[in-house]
Amino acid sequence: RTGDFGYIKEGMLFYEGRKDEQVKLHGYRIEIGEINAQLCKLDFIDDAVTVPLKSGDAVKKIIAFIKLKIPAVAPTPVKEKITAELKKKLPEYMVPGDLVFISDFPYNNNHKIDKKKLIEDYINS
Numbered sequence: 426r427t428g429d430f431g432y433i434k435e436g437m438l439f440y441e442g443r444k445d446e447q448v449k450l451h452g453y454r455i456e457i458g459e460i461n462a463q464l465c466k467l468d469f470i471d472d473a474v475t476v477p478l479k480s481g482d483a484v485k486k487i488i489a490f491i492k493l494k495i496p497a498v499a500p501t502p503v504k505e506k507i508t509a510e511l512k513k514k515l516p517e518y519m520v521p522g523d524l525v526f527i528s529d530f531p532y533n534n535n536h537k538i539d540k541k542k543l544i545e546d547y548i549n550s
Contacts, residue, residue, distance in 0.1 A: 450477070460511075490525050507524055527543075531546075
């Protein structure tokens with residue numbers, strides 16, 4: 426009922442994570458899906474995936490990977506426009522710390538967006 430999930434082994438409850446995409450950053454609970462929804466409402470964004478960048482179990486930064494309908498020649502003004510629009514709709518703490526523009530999303534064997542690959546590419550860039 427709380428959104429958390431885990432398992433019981435030998436009479437002890439082990440916490441595994443959350444069923445939803447809620448994460449905690451700087452003491453604030455952030456619903457990743459809400460960030461995606463607000464990004465996709467912008468008419469110049471084709472699709473967006475937001476992921477938490479973690480160090481161990483702690484979230485360090487929220488990153489949004491964005492596929493634009495028309496690729497931007499100069500991404501800086503587009504980033505500023507997206508950030509300004511998000512600040513109108515979301516609390517400051519929910520605005521992603523970084524926006525990354527991509528031409529297409531990587532997919533895993535199950536034909537879902539490969540969030541691990543996105544994070545891996547982000548760290549290695």
